[in-house]
Amino acid sequence: MGLYVETRVRSGLEEIWDRTQEPSRHQRWDLRFTEITYLPRADGEPQRFRYATRVLPFLxxxxxxxxxxxxxxxxxxxxxxxxxxxxxxxxxLAEGSGYWRYVPDGDGVRFLTGYDYRPRWGRFGALADRLVLRPLMGWATAWSFDRLRLWLEEGVTPERARRNWLADLTLRVVAVTAAGTALALRPAELPPAAAYLVPLLPAVAVCAALFAPPSPRTPAARRCLRTPPDRARAPRLLHTLELPR
Structure with missing residues (x-):
C-alpha cells in the first residue's frame, strides 16, 4: 500500500469500531470526507456507499x-x-483501495490503515500527486487519526479539536508575522548587542512555529506512525471486493 498511518488509542475495541464504521460518526473526524452515505444492500452483499469531499468552498x-x-x-x-x-x-483520485485494522493491545487498540490510489490526468496528474496530493493525503489521514484518538481518549469532540487546531495555527502564524514585523521596523540606532540579536527573532519564531509541540488537546499528524512495518500487507478481504463503477 502506498500510504500507511497507525495510532494507538486507549479505548475499547467496540467504541473504535462504532466511530469508524458508522457514517455519521466517521465523517465527523475524518478530514478526507465531508459526507458518507450508505446505499441499500441485500443480505450478504458488501456495503456500497457514496462519498463527497469539499475541496474548496465552491467545489x-x-x-x-x-x-x-x-x-x-x-x-x-x-x-x-x-x-x-x-x-x-x-x-x-480516479480509483483506489485500502483497509483498516483494529488490533487489541493491552489497555488500548492499535488502529492502522494502508491505502493507495491511481491518479488521473496523465503525466500532469502523476506529478501533482507526487508533489502535492500524496503528501497532503498522508498528513490528512494522520491528523484525522489523532483527532479520533482525542475524541475517544479525552472526550474532545471533532468539532472542538478542529477549533483547537485553528487556534494553534493562528498563534504560530502570528508569532512568525510579529517577528518579521519587528525585524522590518527595527530602529536605525540600536546597541551593538541588540543589533545582533534582532535578526535572530524570525529564525527563532519560525523554529518555534514548526517544532513546538501542540497542546495535548490539539490534533497533530506528528503523533502517528507513518512508516509501515516490514510485514504490513493488505488483508485477503480486500481482494474479494470489486471496484465500483
Missing part, C-alpha cells in the same frame, strides 16, 4: 465505494476493506 467532488468488514476474527482483531472510484472530472 465538492464525489464518488462511490464498496466496503466489507470482519468483526469477529479468530485472533481477536477486526478488519475492514474498501474500494472506491470517482467519475468526477475534477477529482485527481
Amino acid at each position: 465538492t467532488v464525489s464518488g462511490t465505494g464498496v466496503a466489507a468488514g470482519e468483526r469477529h476474527r479468530p485472533d481477536g482483531t477486526r478488519t475492514s476493506a474498501l474500494r472506491f472510484s470517482s467519475g468526477h472530472p475534477l477529482s485527481l
Whole structure:
C-alpha cells in the first residue's frame, strides 16, 4: 500500500469500531470526507456507499465505494476493506483501495490503515500527486487519526479539536508575522548587542512555529506512525471486493 498511518488509542475495541464504521460518526473526524452515505444492500452483499469531499468552498467532488468488514476474527482483531472510484472530472483520485485494522493491545487498540490510489490526468496528474496530493493525503489521514484518538481518549469532540487546531495555527502564524514585523521596523540606532540579536527573532519564531509541540488537546499528524512495518500487507478481504463503477 502506498500510504500507511497507525495510532494507538486507549479505548475499547467496540467504541473504535462504532466511530469508524458508522457514517455519521466517521465523517465527523475524518478530514478526507465531508459526507458518507450508505446505499441499500441485500443480505450478504458488501456495503456500497457514496462519498463527497469539499475541496474548496465552491467545489465538492464525489464518488462511490464498496466496503466489507470482519468483526469477529479468530485472533481477536477486526478488519475492514474498501474500494472506491470517482467519475468526477475534477477529482485527481480516479480509483483506489485500502483497509483498516483494529488490533487489541493491552489497555488500548492499535488502529492502522494502508491505502493507495491511481491518479488521473496523465503525466500532469502523476506529478501533482507526487508533489502535492500524496503528501497532503498522508498528513490528512494522520491528523484525522489523532483527532479520533482525542475524541475517544479525552472526550474532545471533532468539532472542538478542529477549533483547537485553528487556534494553534493562528498563534504560530502570528508569532512568525510579529517577528518579521519587528525585524522590518527595527530602529536605525540600536546597541551593538541588540543589533545582533534582532535578526535572530524570525529564525527563532519560525523554529518555534514548526517544532513546538501542540497542546495535548490539539490534533497533530506528528503523533502517528507513518512508516509501515516490514510485514504490513493488505488483508485477503480486500481482494474479494470489486471496484465500483
